[in-house]
Amino acid sequence: MYPIAGALPVRSNIFLKLENLQPSGSFKSRGIGNMMRRALLAHQAASTSTSTSTTKADAAVVDFADSKNDEDDARNNDPATVHFYISSGGNAGLACATAAAALSRRDGASPCTCTIFVPVTTPAHTISKLRGLGAVVIQVGSDWAVTDRYLRAEMRAAHGGFTVGIDGSGVGGGDGEDTDAGVEEAGVKPVDVDVSMVKVKRKAGVGVYVPPFDHPHVWEGASTIVDEIVAQTAGPLKRLVATSSTSSPTAGGGNSGRIDTIVCSVGGGGLLNGIMEGIERHFSGPADSDSDPDADKRQKQRPRVLAVETAGADSLNQSVRAGKLVTLPAITSVATSLGAVRVSERAFQWATTTTTNTTKATAQPLVTSHVVSDADAVRGSVRFADDARMLVEVACGAAIAPVYNGDLRRTLGGAGLDDAEWARRNVVLVVCGGSNVTLGLLGAYRERFGVE
Numbered sequence: 001m002y003p004i005a006g007a008l009p010v011r012s013n014i015f016l017k018l019e020n021l022q023p024s025g026s027f028k029s030r031g032i033g034n035m036m037r038r039a040l041l042a043h044q045a046a047s048t049s050t051s052t053s054t055t056k057a058d059a060a061v062v063d064f065a066d067s068k069n070d071e072d073d074a075r076n077n078d079p080a081t082v083h084f085y086i087s088s089g090g091n092a093g094l095a096c097a098t099a100a101a102a103l104s105r106r107d108g109a110s111p112c113t114c115t116i117f118v119p120v121t122t123p124a125h126t127i128s129k130l131r132g133l134g135a136v137v138i139q140v141g142s143d144w145a146v147t148d149r150y151l152r153a154e155m156r157a158a159h160g161g162f163t164v165g166i167d168g169s170g171v172g173g174g175d176g177e178d179t180d181a182g183v184e185e186a187g188v189k190p191v192d193v194d195v196s197m198v199k200v201k202r203k204a205g206v207g208v209y210v211p212p213f214d215h216p217h218v219w220e221g222a223s224t225i226v227d228e229i230v231a232q233t234a235g236p237l238k239r240l241v242a243t244s245s246t247s248s249p250t251a252g253g254g255n256s257g258r259i260d261t262i263v264c265s266v267g268g269g270g271l272l273n274g275i276m277e278g279i280e281r282h283f284s285g286p287a288d289s290d291s292d293p294d295a296d297k298r299q300k301q302r303p304r305v306l307a308v309e310t311a312g313a314d315s316l317n318q319s320v321r322a323g324k325l326v327t328l329p330a331i332t333s334v335a336t337s338l339g340a341v342r343v344s345e346r347a348f349q350w351a352t353t354t355t356t357n358t359t360k361a362t363a364q365p366l367v368t369s370h371v372v373s374d375a376d377a378v379r380g381s382v383r384f385a386d387d388a389r390m391l392v393e394v395a396c397g398a399a400i401a402p403v404y405n406g407d408l409r410r411t412l413g414g415a416g417l418d419d420a421e422w423a424r425r426n427v428v429l430v431v432c433g434g435s436n437v438t439l440g441l442l443g444a445y446r447e448r449f450g451v452e
Helices: 028-049 070-076 091-106 124-132 144-159 216-222 224-247 270-283 295-300 315-322 345-351 374-388 394-405 407-412 419-423 439-448
Strands: 013-018 082-087 112-118 136-139 200-202 205-209 261-265 304-310 354-356 363-365 367-372 426-431
Touching: 013 224, 028 082, 028 091, 028 205, 028 216, 028 270, 082 091, 082 144, 091 112, 091 124, 112 124, 112 144, 124 136, 216 224, 216 270, 224 270, 224 426, 261 270, 261 394, 261 407, 270 304, 270 345, 304 315, 304 394, 304 407, 315 345, 315 367, 345 367, 367 374, 367 394, 367 407, 374 394, 374 439, 394 407, 394 426
Parallel strands: 013 426, 082 112, 082 205, 112 136, 261 304, 261 426, 304 367
Antiparallel strands: 200 205, 354 363
C-alpha cells in the first residue's frame, strides 16, 4: 500500500494498492494462483488415495498444441502432471503461466504445465512473455469471448465435457452463457453438448480448465486484497487522524479515520467479486448485534466501491441500467483487458444490491458502476506514469481516470460535499496493473486520443 496524498489533483487522501507489482504483473496472480493451487492440492490428495495404474481411457489426449521438444513431451506424458488450460486477453494467461512455473518449482512431484488461448489481437510482447514462462500459446478468435468459447468447445468435442478445477466445483467461467454463438468465427464447429463436470485427461496427466474470472476460488484469491488494505492502512489512518485533529480541531475537521472508498476496474468481474467478498469479511456481521457488539461499528465503516469500465467494454454498467445481464455485441474499447462481453452474474448481483446506511436510514448501493471514455483511460495511464513513475495498461488507467477528470468527487461526493468534508475522505485506488502496455503503445494511444 502506497500513500500518494498531495501528488494527485484531488483534495482527499489517496492510497495506491499496487497490484502491478504482483509476480505476473497484475492482480490476476491472486485469484488464478489460488485456484491452481487448490486444484493441484486436490490432484495430489486424489493421487494418494487411488491406484497409479493408467488405462487407455485415462490416457486420452487433448492435444491443442505442438510440443516444443522431447522434454515437453516427457513432462506432458508424466501421470503426475497437471496441465492447466485458460483463455485470456493476456493478464490471466500470464498469471496462469507464472503460477504453473512456481507450483512446479515448489513441488516437483506434481509438475504443472499450461496452454494459454489468446485472441489474435494480443500484443506480440505479451505472447513472448507467455512463451518465455514455458506456456504453449494458441492465438484464435477476434476477442476473449470467442477465444474462450473455442477452448471450451474443443474440450467438449474431445471429451464430452470438462472440469472446472480438479474437483469439478464451481461454475463454467466464460462469458456467463454456455452457448456456441461465435464459435464458428473461431473456426470451430459448434458442439451441442451441455457442460458436464467430467475430468479432462491430457495424455497421462490431468487437464484443468481455469476460468479467468468467474469462479469462487478466483474471487477468494482476489479477496485477499481487502485483507491487506485493512492491515496496511491501519497505521497511516491513525496518523492522519492524529495529525488532522491537531491541525483542524473544529467540528467537521480532521480525518474520517477509515477507508471511505475503494476504486477498481471491472472486466469480467473477478476483481470486483473478490473485493466485495473481502469487504463482507471485514465490514459485516450477524444481524443480531447482541452476539457481536462490533457488527454495527463495522457496518458503519464499510467502504463504498466505485467499479469503473470504459465505454465499449461496459457490460456491467449496461446490465445495471437494464436491470438484467446484458451481452455486448462486441468490444470496441482499446482497453481490451476489460473485454468481457458479459460480466459475471455474481458481479451483477453485487452491483444491484443495496444496504441501509446506518446514519441516513436510506438504501445505498454497495457498488457504484461508472464508465469513462477511452481517452480518459489513456489519460489516466499517461498521467499516472508522470506522477507515480509506473507504466500500467489502459484497462488499469480506467480506474485511475476518475482521480484526474474529477469524476471521483462528483460520483462519490455529490454537490453537497464541501472541500473540508472531501479532504477528510480516504480513497484506495486498486492499481490492477497489466502487461498489455509498452511505452510505444501508450504513446500511440496518447497521440490517437490527443492526450496532453
